[in-house]
Amino acid sequence: MDPTLQLDIRYATSSNFMHRPLYTQPRAFLQRPAAAALAQVNQELKPLGYKLLVFDGYRPWAITKQMWDSTPDANKEFVANPQKGSRHNRGCAIDLSLCELASGKEVEMPGQYDEMSPRSYAAYAGGTAEQRARRDLLRSKMEQHGFSVLEAEWWHFDYKDWKSYRIQNTPFEQL
Numbered sequence: 001m002d003p004t005l006q007l008d009i010r011y012a013t014s015s016n017f018m019h020r021p022l023y024t025q026p027r028a029f030l031q032r033p034a035a036a037a038l039a040q041v042n043q044e045l046k047p048l049g050y051k052l053l054v055f056d057g058y059r060p061w062a063i064t065k066q067m068w069d070s071t072p073d074a075n076k077e078f079v080a081n082p083q084k085g086s087r088h089n090r091g092c093a094i095d096l097s098l099c100e101l102a103s104g105k106e107v108e109m110p111g112q113y114d115e116m117s118p119r120s121y122a123a124y125a126g127g128t129a130e131q132r133a134r135r136d137l138l139r140s141k142m143e144q145h146g147f148s149v150l151e152a153e154w155w156h157f158d159y160k161d162w163k164s165y166r167i168q169n170t171p172f173e174q175l
């Protein structure tokens, strides 16, 4: 992916909703057309003082299964059902936010990444006007380049051609 993207691969650390590392490497992968589109989004954000902060891209199917099995039923809208697979498993979904270009600091959004609450909804009307404006800026730039937001998660975007790619379970070390 574009080397000027900032990475914060939470699933390679214990700082995630599973409270343990799920990946052995802090890396992010996407199918090439999705990665090219993402690089364009990143370039267009720079004059506005932001760059993309990537939390996750391709995710092996076995990790989706672990997430589903560990998540209580009440929160299952925030994880993909492994019976259908996640678009992350196809290398066609990305979890991301914005950071300030100048400081490299993550911006505040209406809710936290992977927060399992209504604050995560893309249409959540709470938070500050500034937080909502940044969330909506991210969404609008991503939509201009072929991504669509998941209504339950302001940070999750699917690339338009996801159906063309198969579900994979290859670990990062073998990619």
Ligand SMILES: C[C@@H](N)C(=O)N[C@H](C)C(=O)O
Pocket (backbone or CB within 6 Å): 064, 067, 077, 078, 079, 080, 086, 087, 088, 093, 095, 114, 150, 153, 156
């Ligand atoms: C777990 C969360 N970051 C996520 O990606 N959720 C969607 C629904 C998914 O698992 O595909």
Ligand SMILES: [Zn+2]
Pocket (backbone or CB within 6 Å): 088, 093, 094, 095, 155, 156, 157
């Ligand atoms: Zn996601």
